[in-house]
Amino acid sequence: MVLDFGALMDRALKEYPMYKRIVQYKMERIPNTEIQALLEQEFAFTHSIEYISSLWRNKIPKLIAQKA
Numbered sequence: 001m002v003l004d005f006g007a008l009m010d011r012a013l014k015e016y017p018m019y020k021r022i023v024q025y026k027m028e029r030i031p032n033t034e035i036q037a038l039l040e041q042e043f044a045f046t047h048s049i050e051y052i053s054s055l056w057r058n059k060i061p062k063l064i065a066q067k068a
Contacts, residue, residue, distance in 0.1 A: 012067035018043050019060050026056055 013020040018039060025035045032049040040046050 008068055009064060012064040013060070016063070018045070019055060019063070022052060022055060023060060 009020065009023055013023065021039065021042065022035060025038060030038070032052050035052055036047065036049055039052070
């Protein structure tokens with residue numbers, strides 16, 4: 001099941017590498033404060049913890065569901 005989700009996530013978030021990293025970090029149970037710092041290092045973007053949470057709860061699931 002995890003492999004199927006991984007393949008679906010790869011297809012759904014292919015155009016959104018930052019969203020894909022958020023999913024990977026969340027699956028590793030990394031807190032939003034750490035995710036914020038990691039995203040800043042990797043993508044040179046600073047997003048609020050609330051924005052990351054909103055992406056995780058709203059935007060990312062919609063993109064994955066549309067692809068499914």
